[in-house]
Amino acid sequence: MAEVLVYVDHVDGAVRKPTLELLTLARRIGEPVAVHLGAHADEAAKVLAEHGAVKVLAADAPEFAEYLVAPKVDALQAAYDAVSPAAVLLPSSAEGKEIGARLAVRIGSGIITDAVDVEAGDEGPVATQSVFAASYTTKSRITKGTPVITVKPNSAAPEAAPAAGTVEQLAVTVADSSKGTKIVSRTPRESTGRPELTEAAIVVSGGRGVNGAENFPVIEALADSLGAAVGASRAAVDAGWYPHTNQVGQTGKSVSPQLYIAAGISGAIQHRAGMQTSKTIVAINKDEEAPIFDLVDYGVVGDLFEVVPALTDEVKTRKG
Amino acid sequence: MSLRIVVCVKYVPDATGDRHFAEDLTVDRDDVDGLLSELDEYAVEQALQIKEAADDAEITVLTVGPEDANDALRKALSMGADKAVHVEDDDLHGTDALGTSLVLAKAIEKTGYDLVVCGMASTDGTMGVLPALLAERLNIPQVTQLSEVSVADGKVTGRRDGDTASEQLEAALPAVVSVTDQSGEARYPSFKGIMAAKKKPVESLDLEDLEIEADEVGLEGAWTKVDDATERPARTAGTIVKDEGEGGKQLAEFLAGQKFI
Numbered sequence: 001m002a003e004v005l006v007y008v009d010h011v012d013g014a015v016r017k018p019t020l021e022l023l024t025l026a027r028r029i030g031e032p033v034a035v036h037l038g039a040h041a042d043e044a045a046k047v048l049a050e051h052g053a054v055k056v057l058a059a060d061a062p063e064f065a066e067y068l069v070a071p072k073v074d075a076l077q078a079a080y081d082a083v084s085p086a087a088v089l090l091p092s093s094a095e096g097k098e099i100g101a102r103l104a105v106r107i108g109s110g111i112i113t114d115a116v117d118v119e120a121g122d123e124g125p126v127a128t129q130s131v132f133a134a135s136y137t138t139k140s141r142i143t144k145g146t147p148v149i150t151v152k153p154n155s156a157a158p159e160a161a162p163a164a165g166t167v168e169q170l171a172v173t174v175a176d177s178s179k180g181t182k183i184v185s186r187t188p189r190e191s192t193g194r195p196e197l198t199e200a201a202i203v204v205s206g207g208r209g210v211n212g213a214e215n216f217p218v219i220e221a222l223a224d225s226l227g228a229a230v231g232a233s234r235a236a237v238d239a240g241w242y243p244h245t246n247q248v249g250q251t252g253k254s255v256s257p258q259l260y261i262a263a264g265i266s267g268a269i270q271h272r273a274g275m276q277t278s279k280t281i282v283a284i285n286k287d288e289e290a291p292i293f294d295l296v297d298y299g300v301v302g303d304l305f306e307v308v309p310a311l312t313d314e315v316k317t318r319k320g
Numbered sequence: 321m322s323l324r325i326v327v328c329v330k331y332v333p334d335a336t337g338d339r340h341f342a343e344d345l346t347v348d349r350d351d352v353d354g355l356l357s358e359l360d361e362y363a364v365e366q367a368l369q370i371k372e373a374a375d376d377a378e379i380t381v382l383t384v385g386p387e388d389a390n391d392a393l394r395k396a397l398s399m400g401a402d403k404a405v406h407v408e409d410d411d412l413h414g415t416d417a418l419g420t421s422l423v424l425a426k427a428i429e430k431t432g433y434d435l436v437v438c439g440m441a442s443t444d445g446t447m448g449v450l451p452a453l454l455a456e457r458l459n460i461p462q463v464t465q466l467s468e469v470s471v472a473d474g475k476v477t478g479r480r481d482g483d484t485a486s487e488q489l490e491a492a493l494p495a496v497v498s499v500t501d502q503s504g505e506a507r508y509p510s511f512k513g514i515m516a517a518k519k520k521p522v523e524s525l526d527l528e529d530l531e532i533e534a535d536e537v538g539l540e541g542a543w544t545k546v547d548d549a550t551e552r553p554a555r556t557a558g559t560i561v562k563d564e565g566e567g568g569k570q571l572a573e574f575l576a577g578q579k580f581i
Contacts, residue, residue: 068464094448094465097449098451101453102453104543105418105456109543110543110544111543112544113449130552131445131549133335135338136550137552138550140546143543145543181495182489183487183489184487184490186488187485187487189484198483250443251500258580270335280578281558294555295555300560300567300568302563311568311572313568314569314572315572315575319581
């Protein structure tokens with residue numbers, strides 16, 4: 001059976017959920033071979049094996065942390081040369097897309113980004129994408145070279161599928177030309193204890209109607225009662241009420257959770273572009289004419305400062 | 321020694337319009353008005369600021385696209401770019417990201433450059449891979465997804481805000497930079513700028529000028545193929561209630577019914 005390379009996104013060996021989703025999708029087109037760059041490959045290998053990785057190609061080099069992206073491309077290319085895979089899957093993070101793009105140029109292949117599904121097809125893997133602010137669903141494939149596909153979080157439910165997951169060391173030579181962009185310093189983002197926005201099953205977002213940074217705790221309290229991530233519209237971010245890393249929309253993050261709750265968000269096209277593929281959409285807004293209500297499964301026309309705290313209390317009560 | 325800055329911009333269908341696919345499953349450009357991609361305005365703005373901070377710099381704005389794409393160049397020129405290059409060729413219709421990066425890389429090399437500035441992504445394809453593709457093709461450093469950027473002493477530095485960390489980056493020129501919408505509000509063209517833009521030179525190039533074969537680009541030469549594009553069915557109308565004191569409770573009831581609580 002053909003092998004499929006899966007690029008592992010991890011933090012110090014803790015494999016992030018989108019990678020487990022990739023392994024599940026990879027099994028539809030072949031045998032997943034995981035590529036783990038950095039330390040703690042043995043820890044990661046356990047989880048990767050549980051989710052179907054037949055092999056884990058591991059490489060660690062200081063250059064991965066010292067320079068931006070390019071050394072990881074060298075490593076992924078080494079894995080590609082070692083395996084001759086039927087496809088290469090990466091997470092649709094900024095870095096995943098950049099690594100995939102550069103690999104595609106090197107191996108003379110096409111690239112598809114932001115797939116929301118990947119299936120086997122007669123002429124190679126078929127990727128489903130959601131485009132034009134989710135107003136269209138497309139099916140595409142790669143016609144030249146080995147398909148390189150990046151996949152959005154929440155595109156598949158990770159399935160357990162125990163496999164060998166044998167760790168093999170991958171020999172990597174980082175080219176001098178890959179040491180062009182130095183990472184001079186790195187400040188880890190302070191953990192909020194909440195799920196990561198793009199990976200979360202539930203997202204609660206606040207917009208212009210939240211009316212100030214001091215009011216965002218109302219949104220956060222609801223999010224915490226549901227175990228959700230917190231998002232913000234561009235208006236709220238531009239006003240300085242919430243960090244840009246939490247921005248949902250065309251110029252922020254695109255999310256596709258099971259449940260999306262928009263509070264005080266009117267639903268401009270730029271925002272809709274980032275959340276329209278959410279499975280269930282709920283909105284709370286004073287303005288009954290707000291375009292967000294065209295999208296909702298359930299909408300409440302009312303003051304978010306009344307409705308959201310009442311909902312939070314009710315959720316807490318019901319959860320006991 | 322003048323700092324040569326090339327800004328890559330894209331002419332895109334207006335996102336607030338009703339965007340569609342044409343019969344050949346390329347983007348229907350006749351259907352909706354086009355404009356300079358909003359995210360590229362940030363790139364033009366940062367290029368202008370880099371120029372203002374430099375002793376001597378020149379900004380060339382570059383696009384690949386149909387005749388109308390000239391509008392995107394004019395906008396950038398009216399903001400303050402010095403000159404423009406428009407790559408236009410009938411054989412480019414349907415070119416994908418890999419092909420576009422090939423055309424841009426050749427045009428950038430022909431123009432001459434020390435710094436290439438791009439937006440973080442286009443507002444139509446939204447792939448966000450072009451800056452990395454250009455860095456790979458030009459074999460120069462990529463300093464991408466920057467919320468802050470500056471150029472001094474032959475070096476570009478910037479801040480990249482990622483999911484898990486914020487990084488300070490540094491690379492020697494020449495380099496490819498991409499900037500996010502956090503890099504700073506883009507200026508509006510002044511009346512003077514708009515008038516001046518009319519007189520600024522726009523060079524037109526075709527595939528032959530760039531020594532690219534027709535079969536390396538276009539729909540036929542694309543590395544990817546769209547087999548199917550289906551308009552998403554409109555969402556069925558949801559339940560909408562007015563809050564008369566029970567809105568929060570009613571919503572909780574709905575969420576419980578959907579097993580979210």
